[in-house]
Amino acid sequence: MFTDALAMIETAARFVPPDDLRRDPPVPFEVLGDHLAPQSRGARLSVSKLAKRFGETPVLDGIDLNIAPGSFVAIVGKSGCGKSTLLRLILGLETPTSGRIDLPAGAAARFVFQEPRLLPWAKVVDNVSVGLGRTGSRAARRAEAARALADVGLDGRGDAWPSVLSGGQKQRVALARALVSRPRLLALDEPLGALDALTRISMQGLVERVWRDQRFTALLVTHDVSEAIALADRVILVDGGRIALDIDVDLPRPRRRGTPAFAALEKRVLDALFGGFEGGDAI
């Protein structure tokens, strides 16, 4: 936990934004489209003037954000831009230096980490039960967990030890653990970052499917712009601790990469990310 924070400080320190960028007013959030189901179970989230510094280093500096219930929002940015910190602040894993975060009480937010973080000494089904806490009897929890496992395509693997699963399967167990309590907000911190390209694509399909089925509000932090555009209704670019770009993605689902509209959006985000030239100074 501390090493995480240290790594964040280190990387953040390397990305001190130029002065002119920091004085820019924050990009106002757009009024959200009405294409979302009005009866969504998702939680509404609003963040205002959120700032976080680690010691002297500012990581986030005045974030304002309104997220509609049931929408899928992707947060992208270079490494160390503060996007993971933003997510951790929203979920209460870190305390903000200033500003406020409004989540309805009992929103039952869940977090999917970059690593699966399964308990190696608990069977898969018991790992999923962790998501249910102390509710109900152990047998009831296990039954619920088995259903959640079936939802992520791991029907019948409940009795396995985590160590025998592949990386993608472990991350699916972690997803089931997050979903089993029917959260109204699901935060995903680069959950597919460590997977190989093929597993990634099938996992993206899975994340999209469970989101469409369950209609929670989803917040996905990723460094992969094409993943963000494939999944999200709205893409937010964080740069230098501020929101540098906030666009709606209005493509029909399921989305296909390589269509002109997809590519145009991808280019727009990448241009904002690298200030005009591909690759540029980010490497």
Add this chain to the structure above:
Amino acid sequence: MTRARGLIGWILPAALVLGWEALSRLGVIPANILPAPTAVAAALWRVAVSGELARNMGVSAWRAGIGFLIGGAIGFAFGLANGLSRFSEEFTDTTLQMVRNVPHLALIPLVILWFGIGEQAKLFLVALGVFFPIYINTLHGIRSVDPQLVEMGRTYGMNGFELFGQVILPGALPSIFVGLRFGLGIMWLTLIVAETISASSGIGYMAMQAREFMMTDVVVLSILIYALLGKLADTVARALERRTLAWNPAFEGV
């Protein structure tokens, strides 16, 4: 296959015993230096029939067990306290580390002055010897629990007890078992020394008695019994480890 693997470890000891018997019979090894295995077996029969063996083994096992329980429980408790509480560690660890650096067998003269040669002296020494490996490894085990799992547990709403029972203790268990096995080794070692120096019963006493009467066979028998008891304790610890750590791929098929 597993059965054959289990037996393979016994080939070498069996060969050694056979060679020893042969050399004794040929007169290469004089009986007053090292009696033949058959002579040791005869001694075993003798002390077993007289009831001497059962009595002494019972006394030794009792001392080992009680001493281990006392020292292990205290070591485990300190390991938990210092692993979980920074204050507790700062408060006690320096003291414990200083005491640890005194070889506990060096305390024998003092312990005899304190307790005489009664049971307390033996229990005290065994408990002291067992304390440190259990303490250090419990502490290390708790310290090395993956902080990411702890964060996951907190994020998923575990309270302190659940976090301890579901994340910290299972995570520390492999290391605690290492301490347990070290502790068992030290338990026998301490007991042998304590019983040999000052006792009126026990396997060590039996060996010292036999030395007085030049009964080399009983002396050798006592040493062998210690070896077997040590092996037995280790086997029990390993079986326990295999049961509890079934999740760990490192223990598969051990």
